[in-house]
Amino acid sequence: xxxxxxxxxxxxxxxxxxxxxxxxxxxxxxxxxxxxxxxxxxxxxxxxxxxxxxxxxxxxxxxxxxxxxxxxxxxxxxxxxxxxxxxxxxxxxxxxxxxxxxxxxxxxxxxxxxxxxxxxxxxxxxxxxxxxxxxxxxxxxxxxxxxxxxxxxxxxxxxxxxxxxxxxxxxxxxxxxxxxxxxxxxxxxxxxxxxxxxxxxxxxxxxxxxxxxxxxxxxxxxxxxxxxxxxxxxxxxxxxxxxxxxxx
Amino acid sequence: xxxxxxxxxxxxxxxxxxxxxxxxxxxxxxxxxxxxxxxxxxxxxxxxxxxxxxxxxxxxxxxxxxxxxxxxxxxxxxxxxxxxxxxxxxxxxxxxxxxxxxxxxxxxxxxxxxxxxxxxxxxxxxxxxxxxxxxxxxxxxxxxxxxxxxxxxxxxxxxxxxxxxxxxxxxxxxxxxxxxxxxxxxxxxxxxxxxxxxxxxxxxxxxxxxxxxxxxxxxxxxxxxxxxxxxxxx
Numbered sequence: 503x504x505x506x507x508x509x510x511x512x513x514x515x516x517x518x519x520x521x522x523x524x525x526x527x528x529x530x531x532x533x534x535x536x537x538x539x540x541x542x543x544x545x546x547x548x549x550x551x552x553x554x555x556x557x558x559x560x561x562x563x564x565x566x567x568x569x570x571x572x573x574x575x576x577x578x579x580x581x582x583x584x585x586x587x588x589x590x591x592x593x594x595x596x597x598x599x600x601x602x603x604x605x606x607x608x609x610x611x612x613x614x615x616x617x618x619x620x621x622x623x624x625x626x627x628x629x630x631x632x633x634x635x636x637x638x639x640x641x642x643x644x645x646x647x648x649x650x651x652x653x654x655x656x657x658x659x660x661x662x663x664x665x666x667x668x669x670x671x672x673x674x675x676x677x678x679x680x681x682x683x684x685x686x687x688x689x690x691x692x693x694x695x696x697x698x699x700x701x702x703x704x705x706x707x708x709x710x711x712x713x714x715x716x717x718x719x720x721x722x723x724x725x726x727x728x729x730x731x732x733x734x735x736x737x738x739x740x741x742x743x744x745x746x747x748x749x750x
Numbered sequence: 751x752x753x754x755x756x757x758x759x760x761x762x763x764x765x766x767x768x769x770x771x772x773x774x775x776x777x778x779x780x781x782x783x784x785x786x787x788x789x790x791x792x793x794x795x796x797x798x799x800x801x802x803x804x805x806x807x808x809x810x811x812x813x814x815x816x817x818x819x820x821x822x823x824x825x826x827x828x829x830x831x832x833x834x835x836x837x838x839x840x841x842x843x844x845x846x847x848x849x850x851x852x853x854x855x856x857x858x859x860x861x862x863x864x865x866x867x868x869x870x871x872x873x874x875x876x877x878x879x880x881x882x883x884x885x886x887x888x889x890x891x892x893x894x895x896x897x898x899x900x901x902x903x904x905x906x907x908x909x910x911x912x913x914x915x916x917x918x919x920x921x922x923x924x925x926x927x928x929x930x931x932x933x934x935x936x937x938x939x940x941x942x943x944x945x946x947x948x949x950x951x952x953x954x955x956x957x958x959x960x961x962x963x964x965x966x967x968x969x970x971x972x973x974x975x976x977x978x979x980x981x982x983x984x
Contacts, residue, residue, distance in 0.1 A: 532792055535792045535793075535794045535795065536792065536794075538794045539793050539794045539798075545793075545794070545798070548793045548797070548798075549793060550792065550793055550794075551790040551791065551792060551793060552790065552791060552793050552796070552797050553788045553789070553790060553791075554788070554789040554790065554791045554796075555788060555789070557791065557796065557797060557800055564800075564801070564804040567801045567804050567805065568804060568805070568808050570805075571804070571805040571808045571809065572808070572812075574805070575809060575812060591827075592826055592827075595826045595827065598823055602823065609820060610816055610817065612821050613815075613816035613817075613819065613820055613821045614812060614813060614816035615821075616816075616821035617812055617815045617816055617819070617821070618812050620840075621808075621812060623841050627841075630869075631954070631958060634872070634950075634954055635951075635954075637881055639872055639873040639878075640873060640878075640879045640881075641873065641879060643873070644873030644874060647872065647873045648870050648873075651866065651869045651870050654869075655866070658841060661839065661841070662839060662842070665839050668823060669826070669827050670823055670824040670825060670826060670827055671824040671825050671826070671827055671828065671831070671833055672822055672823075672824045673827065674827035674828075674829070675832065675833055675836035675837075676836070676837060676838050676839055678836065679836050679837065679838045679842075679846065680838050680839075680842060683838075683842075683845065683846075683849065683854065683858035683859075684858070686854030686855050686858040686859050687855075687858075687859050688855060688859070691859075703829065704829075705829075743788070
């Protein structure tokens with residue numbers, strides 16, 4: 503049975519259609535494995551070979567990978583949620599109720615988005631501390647650490663802007679508290695808050711601004727900086743696996 | 751003594767005419783050079799398979815979480831009705847806790863800005879890059895500086911009555927002084943570990959402990975009017 507399945511898969515991979523989609527060709531040699539990475543637009547940010555030591559769980563705890571995983575889950579759940587959501591007052595709250603009682607699996611969709619968002623904030627923080635305590639921020643990786651700090655701030659803003667969207671008491675007052683902190687900036691505070699909220703208090707304009715930030719601007723910024731972050735890992739010599747002592 | 755040189759150094763950009771390159775490795779060597787013959791594996795399938803497993807495990811955990819616990823949804827937002835206490839999202843509750851102690855300009859603007867700037871500059875200070883134990887050199891002078899800094903901070907926190915910051919600060923300082931009193935060949939493993947820790951380790955750990963303590967207090971120990979409550983008595 504297993505053998506039969508194997509032949510089917512092989513036949514499929516040899517087919518003209520498959521060959522037209524995947525540039526790397528068939529075969530299980532290291533050349534083909536290298537091509538599978540290098541000839542794929544999504545994978546070509548990786549080098550074709552990596553240090554074995556970098557795969558040990560203790561080196562990274564896979565925290566960067568897991569941060570990416572939460573981001574992917576958030577995109578995958580966020581887009582269907584957008585189909586059921588109007589960023590207007592009070593329709594936004596009615597949409598939450600619809601998700602709860604009308605939409606199939608609406609509650610599940612919102613739950614998964616919510617918990618993944620919390621997990622992402624937690625994982626990104628954990629990733630930062632792990633990188634710090636291993637000393638992986640040292641040259642030549644210092645600029646990638648800075649990109650990481652930018653990604654941390656983007657993550658916090660993504661989570662914060664999403665917090666307002668349900669337009670319930672929890673959302674409204676959390677954002678009110680947060681935006682009041684911002685108005686403490688000397689001289690410019692009130693202006694910054696006005697720019698952020700589109701008014702002096704949290705209102706329908708604020709909801710629309712947070713929606714656009716949450717669904718368009720910040721995700722695009724996140725994707726851009728994630729791309730740079732990954733690219734720099736490779737350019738800076740791969741994942742940090744500790745000092746190589748035997749060669750000095 | 752002086753044998754004629756068997757080679758000639760030259761500059762050439764034509765790889766077909768002179769295919770040999772000589773690389774001069776300077777003091778700041780790249781990790782590629784240092785770790786040249788580490789064992790390598792193919793990214794596909796070794797790395798990507800492991801990454802996929804990690805992503806799937808997390809995905810399953812989050813799906814279970816989403817099936818078992820519902821996301822909170824309260825009443826429709828009402829600007830006329832302020833809940834007491836009104837709390838920010840959990841990752842900002844440390845900040846909100848700070849606002850309880852310090853004026854908004856300090857807690858809401860100065861401290862967060864300082865934290866972000868401090869995070870960004872970490873890799874640009876050689877003292878962090880070399881990561882030498884803080885007490886390895888100029889011990890007396892450094893003891894004096896750390897002593898004065900800790901003393902001034904502690905006095906400040908006493909004046910503002912910020913016990914939630916004072917206690918962790920003193921705890922971290924205590925371990926720092928324990929490290930200073932330990933020797934690099936102490937029989938105790940923990941002490942040897944402490945001695946080797948650089949300044950950046952102490953500051954970051956202080957920040958981590960402090961941020962965690964304040965966030966936990968803000969999340970669980972604050973009730974109406976931001977007064978202290980015990981979560982198990984609520």
